[in-house]
Amino acid sequence: MVPSLIRVAILGSTGSVGEQALDVIRLMPDRFEVVALAAHGRVERLRQQALEFRPRRLACRPGRDADALRAEAAAWGGAFAPLEEIATLPEVDVVLVATTGLASLHPTIAALRAGKKVAIANKETLVVGGHAVRAALDEGRALGAEIRPVDSEHSAIWQCLWGEAPESVETLTLTASGGAFRDWDLLALEAVTAQEALNHPTWKMGPKITIDSATLFNKALEAIEARWLFDIPLERVEILQHRESVIHSMVTFRDGSVKAQLGEPDMRLPVQVALLYPERGEAKPAPPLDLAKRGALHFGAVDEARFPALGIALEAGRREDTSAAAISGADESAVAHFLSGRIKFTDIARLLGRALEAHAPTRQPSLDELLAAEAWGRTFVDEAVTAGVT
Numbered sequence: 001m002v003p004s005l006i007r008v009a010i011l012g013s014t015g016s017v018g019e020q021a022l023d024v025i026r027l028m029p030d031r032f033e034v035v036a037l038a039a040h041g042r043v044e045r046l047r048q049q050a051l052e053f054r055p056r057r058l059a060c061r062p063g064r065d066a067d068a069l070r071a072e073a074a075a076w077g078g079a080f081a082p083l084e085e086i087a088t089l090p091e092v093d094v095v096l097v098a099t100t101g102l103a104s105l106h107p108t109i110a111a112l113r114a115g116k117k118v119a120i121a122n123k124e125t126l127v128v129g130g131h132a133v134r135a136a137l138d139e140g141r142a143l144g145a146e147i148r149p150v151d152s153e154h155s156a157i158w159q160c161l162w163g164e165a166p167e168s169v170e171t172l173t174l175t176a177s178g179g180a181f182r183d184w185d186l187l188a189l190e191a192v193t194a195q196e197a198l199n200h201p202t203w204k205m206g207p208k209i210t211i212d213s214a215t216l217f218n219k220a221l222e223a224i225e226a227r228w229l230f231d232i233p234l235e236r237v238e239i240l241q242h243r244e245s246v247i248h249s250m251v252t253f254r255d256g257s258v259k260a261q262l263g264e265p266d267m268r269l270p271v272q273v274a275l276l277y278p279e280r281g282e283a284k285p286a287p288p289l290d291l292a293k294r295g296a297l298h299f300g301a302v303d304e305a306r307f308p309a310l311g312i313a314l315e316a317g318r319r320e321d322t323s324a325a326a327i328s329g330a331d332e333s334a335v336a337h338f339l340s341g342r343i344k345f346t347d348i349a350r351l352l353g354r355a356l357e358a359h360a361p362t363r364q365p366s367l368d369e370l371l372a373a374e375a376w377g378r379t380f381v382d383e384a385v386t387a388g389v390t
Helices: 016-027 043-053 064-076 083-087 105-113 123-143 152-161 186-191 207-215 217-230 268-276 308-318 323-339 347-358 367-386
Strands: 006-011 032-038 057-059 094-097 117-120 146-149 169-176 237-241 247-253 258-262
Touching (some): 006 268, 016 032, 016 043, 016 268, 032 083, 043 064, 057 064, 083 105, 094 105, 105 117, 105 123, 105 367, 123 146, 123 217, 123 323, 123 367, 146 152, 152 217, 152 258, 152 268, 169 217, 207 323, 217 237, 217 308, 308 347, 323 367, 347 367
Parallel strands (some): 006 032, 006 094, 032 057, 094 117, 117 146, 169 237
Antiparallel strands (some): 169 247
């Protein structure tokens, strides 16, 4: 039987994950059709992608370049559309959410309500909007809605859970490389530069997530994501330091058995898994893992004194209210101020702690309340930095 064509919309096509998704699609052009591409900036790169794949719908930041692209797209019948319209197009099977920030929160919710398969590589959507995203998933299940994780850690857990009964799961274990400063003297962290923080030892990522990897804030976000993705209490999500980033995550079952998913640190494989599920593709988008060549794998407990942002964010997540949204916003602002040279690296965690202490949370929040909390976190940090209080 000839496999069916999978029609894909990519939100964030010019970012790291979006580009790697297109690499996967190029490997199997007979399996995929690119129906829509969306990007905020990098309009020239979006134009190059559009000329290659000729999508029916496009979205990008308004401007002269966008107007020119709109005119070019008309030649093959392409047109511009809002993100929510793109995410709910009847001809789209899978929506890949690869944007940064909250740009895709509303499109994700709309896609799930419309019964779409949503492959999600965006942390903020679930950390800030987890309550609303789960509600939209429940609403759209009868129409076929699914969430398929793309982050390597969550993809690994997902793959380990295939065929397993939910009640058999005891704990989920996320692995963390430790980021750029895992071996630095603690006193030296006060003088860290943005350039040093952007030098991740394993992964090549955007600046925001690379800084979050250096503080391990990203690992707390991943734990909160896992809570929403797999409907498991945050207390049953553990974090283990693993330098090589070869074991991406593990699942421990109630009988003591442990499953792990291994692979070279390359996002193209989890992207392919999410796009093709429940199939396994024949293409190998990433180099095969050679354990004999690797020789040894190393593990250790996370040094909480080195990574105070981790504990702060996990505490926010455990509260199951608007605290995680507020801390997510606070971190967005703090990282931006660090990259611009206005605060020190170690000020990021200090500001997160101050934000969590100051936040007045709302229980069982609506989407509007979650978004308001995220905006409050940004404003809180901006005002603190402006006042010189870190």
